[in-house]
Amino acid sequence: MTDDRRRQFGAYLARLRRDAHKSQPQLAAMLCAVSGTQSLTRNEISRWERGGRIPETWLPCIADVLGVPVGELERAAAYARGELEGPPIGAAATLSEVIPAGDPLAPLASRTGRRIGGDDVARLAARVHGFRLADDVLAGGDLMAPVFRELNAAMRLYRESAHTEAVGRALLVQIGELAQIAGWIASDAGRHEQAERAYRLGIEAARQAGDSPLVAHLAGSLAYQLSNTGQERAGLDLARAAVEEAGPDAPPRTRALFFDRVAWAYTRAEQAQPAIQALGQAHEALTEADNEETPQWAYWVSREELEVMDARVFTELHRPLRAVPLLTDVLRRYDATHAREVALYRSWLAIALADANEPEQAAGEARRVVSASVDMASDRTASRARAVLRRLQDFQEVPEVDNLLHDHGHLLSA
Incomplete structure (x- = not known):
């Protein structure tokens, strides 16, 4: 039985537990109740999820409590024991689907270059x-x-x-x-x-x-793109797989980023409660003591950036009373040299203001977004400008909105 397969099984079990919205102590208590024993503790659940042991005799009870077919669990356990071949399980299964065919990084048969x-x-x-x-x-x-x-x-x-x-x-x-x-x-x-x-x-x-955190960073980046391009289910699966791939020992700042991407993926999949829960997990991760060196690629992850994602999620969920104050405060303090991000964040503020029935203010923010997007080689910003204009079409009778659409409505047909 390989350590990798045990860890895959553990990650798979952890995902099933989280999908059922159960903590490790809750799962232990429920398994004790179903089995009629008091011998199972939270520590044993943790051991299973770390890949330290496969819960052989507990599989039927786990299936009952988590609402999954027992045959699925038994096949996963057999794979973890090395008794079955076939596709990996859990996060590894999701990530294996995005590994490129062949090996584009295979060294040449004979290295002819200089030594580095x-x-x-x-x-x-x-x-x-x-x-x-x-x-x-x-x-x-x-x-x-x-x-x-x-x-x-x-x-x-x-x-x-x-x-x-x-x-x-x-x-x-x-x-x-x-x-x-x-x-x-x-x-x-x-x-x-x-x-x-x-x-x-x-x-x-x-x-x-x-480098598992880097694998998770790349997988989460791809998940973010999938979620934003009409592949919400695939984006959600990959975002969750990225969290599992990184594991609980990844640097806190990176885990905050991964949970933020999960929150957005749930939002795009129209699952409000898991999205808000993931936002909380992101903030919790960022507040943890960070005794390990954070990868340089996570230099930008901060409380301010998490608040931006909070606001984006609340905007998408049509909760403008929570989104508008957050975005207003962030934009007041944000580095103006980051023009693309400023335009993107203003686009979310414009939509949140429209949802709050403040079309005059929304039109002012929208004009700033459109003006920035015209001179910017960013498809993301151009798409957000169009999204804002579409949202404001509901307020065409408002003079500020009417003027905006008169000046820039042609962008909707671009």
């Missing part, structure tokens, strides 16, 4: 972070060509150079991080297929490097 070391990786890491910082102030269309050139160069460096195993792993991490940035930039430019290919490549690189 840690200094080369450090220089690549600096360029990777440079793209992150550039994405804060530039739109996707401005960065597409250079970021994909850099990604292709990094892949060639890995495949063709001579290096130690440790250097190879470090290179794979940087390829994974760069692929995440490239995917995000491509998505912002409206190149969703290219973005998905980049995310899938990055997941494979991070998997080969053994």
Whole structure:
């Protein structure tokens, strides 16, 4: 029985428990009640979910309590024991579906390039972070060509150079991080297929490097795109799989990000209560003592950014009394050089104001969004501008809205 398969089973069991909205102590108490024994504790549930043990004799009771077919649990347990071959289970099953076919990162049969070391990786890491910082102030269309050139160069460096195993792993991490940035930039430019290919490549690189939080970061990024492009169910499954992949020991700042993406995926899937619960989990994770070094790619995760997601979720759920104060406060303090984010956040504020029956203020915010989107090479911002204009069509009798639609209504047919 492999450790990996036991961990997969544990992650699968944990997801079933969370889907049933049960805590570990609650599950232990319910299993004791069903089985007529008092011998099971929360610690044993935790041990199962960590992959320390498969709950062999408890499977029928677990199936009863969590409302899943016992045959499904038994097949998963048999796979974990190594008695069955076939697809993985739980989060691994979801993530395995997005791994690219073949191995685009396989080294060439004969490495002919120069030997590289840690200094080369450090220089690549600096360029990777440079793209992150550039994405804060530039739109996707401005960065597409250079970021994909850099990604292709990094892949060639890995495949063709001579290096130690440790250097190879470090290179794979940087390829994974760069692929995440490239995917995000491509998505912002409206190149969703290219973005998905980049995310899938990055997941494979991070998997080969053994970096679970980075795998989760890439999977969550792809989940976010799926949720926003009409694939809400797939986005939700992948967002939840990303949390499981990262595990409870991932740095708190990264877990906050992953839960935020789960919250958005639930929102897009029109599941309000799980969405709000995930928002709470994100805030809880961020307040935990962070004794571990946080990956550089999570530098931007903060209470302010979590509040933006709170407001977006409340807007989507038509709760403007909660969304408007949050967005107003965040925008008052937000760095104005991050023009795309400011425009996006104003778009949510405009819709929340419309929902609050404040069309005059909504029209003012909408005009700012449209003006910013016209000169910005960001498909995401242009799409949000159109969404705001569509929402304000319900208030055409209001002079401010009528003037806005007269000036910019043509964008709705773009």
